[in-house]
Amino acid sequence: MYEIRFHGRGGQGAVMAAQTIAEAAILEGKQAQAFPYFGAERRGAPVMAFARIDDERICIKTQVYEPDMLVIMDESLLDIEPVAAGLKKEGCAVINSRSAPGDLDLGLEVRCISVDATSVAIEMLKAPIVNTAILGAMVKANDFVRLESVQQAIINRFGEKLGEKAGRINAEAAKIAFDRSQEGVCRGKRPLIKKRLWLPTWQETPPGVALGKEERVGMKVGPGSMSQNLTGTWGTSNPLYDQDKCIRCQRCWFICPEGCIIRKEDDLMEFDLRYCKGCGMCVKVCPKGAITILKKGVKQ
Amino acid sequence: MRSIKALTGNQAVAYGVKLCRVEVIPNYPITPQTIIIEQLADFINDGDLDADFIPADSEHSAMSIAIGASATGVRTFTATASHGLALMHEMLYVPPQVRLPIVLANVNRSLGAGSGIWVEYNDSMAERDSGWMQVYVEDNQEVLDMLLQCYRIAEDPRAVLPIMICLDGFILSHTVERVEIPGQEEVDNFLPKFKPLNFLDPKNPKSMNIAVSPAHSMEMRYQLDRLMENSRQVIKDVDKEFAKAFGRSYGGLIDTYRMKDAEIGLITIGTATSTGRVAVDELRAEGKKVGLIKLRFMRPFPHDELREATKGLKALGVFDRSISANRYGPVFTEVRNSLYGGGMPIIDHIAGIGGRDLTVAALREMFAVLEKRASGHKTKDCYWHGLRGQM
Numbered sequence: 001m002y003e004i005r006f007h008g009r010g011g012q013g014a015v016m017a018a019q020t021i022a023e024a025a026i027l028e029g030k031q032a033q034a035f036p037y038f039g040a041e042r043r044g045a046p047v048m049a050f051a052r053i054d055d056e057r058i059c060i061k062t063q064v065y066e067p068d069m070l071v072i073m074d075e076s077l078l079d080i081e082p083v084a085a086g087l088k089k090e091g092c093a094v095i096n097s098r099s100a101p102g103d104l105d106l107g108l109e110v111r112c113i114s115v116d117a118t119s120v121a122i123e124m125l126k127a128p129i130v131n132t133a134i135l136g137a138m139v140k141a142n143d144f145v146r147l148e149s150v151q152q153a154i155i156n157r158f159g160e161k162l163g164e165k166a167g168r169i170n171a172e173a174a175k176i177a178f179d180r181s182q183e184g185v186c187r188g189k190r191p192l193i194k195k196r197l198w199l200p201t202w203q204e205t206p207p208g209v210a211l212g213k214e215e216r217v218g219m220k221v222g223p224g225s226m227s228q229n230l231t232g233t234w235g236t237s238n239p240l241y242d243q244d245k246c247i248r249c250q251r252c253w254f255i256c257p258e259g260c261i262i263r264k265e266d267d268l269m270e271f272d273l274r275y276c277k278g279c280g281m282c283v284k285v286c287p288k289g290a291i292t293i294l295k296k297g298v299k300q
Numbered sequence: 301m302r303s304i305k306a307l308t309g310n311q312a313v314a315y316g317v318k319l320c321r322v323e324v325i326p327n328y329p330i331t332p333q334t335i336i337i338e339q340l341a342d343f344i345n346d347g348d349l350d351a352d353f354i355p356a357d358s359e360h361s362a363m364s365i366a367i368g369a370s371a372t373g374v375r376t377f378t379a380t381a382s383h384g385l386a387l388m389h390e391m392l393y394v395p396p397q398v399r400l401p402i403v404l405a406n407v408n409r410s411l412g413a414g415s416g417i418w419v420e421y422n423d424s425m426a427e428r429d430s431g432w433m434q435v436y437v438e439d440n441q442e443v444l445d446m447l448l449q450c451y452r453i454a455e456d457p458r459a460v461l462p463i464m465i466c467l468d469g470f471i472l473s474h475t476v477e478r479v480e481i482p483g484q485e486e487v488d489n490f491l492p493k494f495k496p497l498n499f500l501d502p503k504n505p506k507s508m509n510i511a512v513s514p515a516h517s518m519e520m521r522y523q524l525d526r527l528m529e530n531s532r533q534v535i536k537d538v539d540k541e542f543a544k545a546f547g548r549s550y551g552g553l554i555d556t557y558r559m560k561d562a563e564i565g566l567i568t569i570g571t572a573t574s575t576g577r578v579a580v581d582e583l584r585a586e587g588k589k590v591g592l593i594k595l596r597f598m599r600p601f602p603h604d605e606l607r608e609a610t611k612g613l614k615a616l617g618v619f620d621r622s623i624s625a626n627r628y629g630p631v632f633t634e635v636r637n638s639l640y641g642g643g644m645p646i647i648d649h650i651a652g653i654g655g656r657d658l659t660v661a662a663l664r665e666m667f668a669v670l671e672k673r674a675s676g677h678k679t680k681d682c683y684w685h686g687l688r689g690q691m
Contacts, residue, residue, distance in 0.1 A: 019306065022306055022477075026305075032477070032478060036474060038418060038470040038474065058477075059574045059578050061571040153306075204689070208413055
């Protein structure tokens with residue numbers, strides 16, 4: 001049995017990629033299974049999906065803990081998630097990156113296929129939805145399914161939802177990514193991210209898992225826990241605040257949907273970028289142009 | 301013509317409903333079931349299914365509409381989950397007594413508090429006493445196949461009872477698997493047009509679901525008890541008919557896996573059976589004489605079949621994916637009731653609660669406890685697997 005784990009961000013199409021690779025295998029007469037990490041999905045948030053392919057009936061219905069193939073749709077996840085955890089030593093990683101495999105550090109020295117799927121997606125689809133491009137790179141990494149089957153599965157799946165033309169363009173994106181994929185071995189220097197999860201025993205669990213706001217431990221609970229979930233990593237831009245232009249009208253403080261703007265004693269503002277998704281609403285409401293929006297990673 | 305598709309469990313339900321030519325679909329959305337209803341809406345919109353699609357203002361209303369529709373003698377379907385099923389509770393008691401063969405897909409999901417969206421059987425287990433038949437399935441092929449079987453079973457003149465098909469939230473509902481879809485013609489042959497026994501007809505007016513006094517309600521209840529008894533044979537017969545028509549068979553009320561020379565057995569339900577097969581294969585390869593009994597129907601409960609299947613075992617485990625807040629899980633209570641007096645050690649294994657991933661390791665742990673008991677050591681009679689903190 002061949003097991004695959006996808007790491008992406010909500011909106012990149014990780015679940016669709018998993019379903020498509022499964023459909024490609026099924027088209028070839030194989031058995032396959034594909035499913036998301038079960039939970040709420042939000043645009044920009046780290047997400048996982050899983051797939052299994054085999055010639056025999058697949059019975060196991062658990063998550064994939066030791067994948068043969070790791071698919072990383074967003075390089076920045078390496079800094080916030082233990083992406084490479086459990087990957088088999090003889091397995092391989094497929095990553096969306098501009099870098100060559102030898103220049104990438106996944107925390108595990110394994111066979112690695114890298115492709116600039118974002119560029120392929122923007123060229124072909126005019127949007128950074130990288131799932132179809134990454135599927136091409138996956139076939140480059142392992143011929144467990146043929147490229148033609150993947151393209152057919154893309155046409156079936158995407159065509160049904162988005163129309164025949166979109167299906168064809170997405171299938172072409174897979175082919176281009178297949179051709180542009182680079183093969184090599186990535187480095188394994190980076191320590192795997194260790195998540196500090198709050199996992200109390202049943203005796204320690206508070207009634208109804210309800211916690212008061214004064215309890216710091218409350219920040220550590222559940223999928224929305226503040227201490228683990230730095231939602232500021234989901235966005236692609238941040239606001240820049242110019243205190244000198246600010247007239248202390250409080251409009252930005254009032255409108256921020258994430259509560260990232262903190263009103264100080266003197267009514268000037270402070271921005272908590274750890275939780276800012278860069279929506280830009282503060283920029284829109286500021287009457288004095290004291291806030292501007294900056295693309296992350298771009299020098300101004 | 302048959303075709304192979306990559307379908308989620310929810311889509312498999314919808315394809316089944318389409319093949320069964322269901323005529324009325326009252327509905328109300330709830331995670332993780334909503335995709336069933338969305339897929340059916342697509343079928344109707346695309347002209348692939350000719351049915352009345354009735355969005356209701358709650359699940360209580362959806363079941364009320366289903367009752368009304370079915371009472372006019374048309375094939376009726378609805379789907380729900382968790383709190384949706386709980387809100388239907390009041391109306392669920394009507395179709396069994398009035399004998400309306402409604403099919404309901406319940407995508408198992410836990411009930412609050414905790415408001416989880418993940419799989420647990422505390423939604424459908426709470427409806428065991430409502431008079432509905434209940435079948436639990438382990439993969440998406442079985443989802444589709446059972447949908448077809450469900451209408452045959454429910455509409456059989458020997459029983460005529462509603463049936464609930466229960467599938468694991470997310471583990472089936474949102475997982476894509478290979479599914480063979482039968483051709484429409486062969487389904488039409490297997491499942492002819494619905495011929496209602498008891499329905500409202502303007503040419504022959506009557507009252508249905510009237511107030512029943514103590515002078516009559518006891519007879520009405522006993523009738524229901526007998527009908528449920530009759531349904532046992534119906535379920536077995538329909539499975540045989542299905543095997544003849546489509547080449548797949550599920551064993552009726554229960555199925556077994558590697559039980560022939562087994563000394564230790566584990567009763568599983570839902571997708572635990574699937575992962576359980578992997579655990580059994582591993583243990584068999586290590587020379588351990590273990591096997592699985594797949595519990596398919598909670599109602600009617602397979603009392604006799606379990607007695608037969610567990611004969612000669614040194615120890616028996618029961619997997620429960622919900623609790624009764626009373627020491628044991630509901631499946632265990634039913635199983636021990638069926639096997640009362642046999643003297644075999646029976647141990648409850650509670651796991652996978654609230655959607656916690658049920659791993660092969662957890663299932664192996666269950667067999668390890670049973671092995672210990674079978675070899676004469678003392679054990680408890682209920683274990684929670686994957687729980688943090690001393691039990």
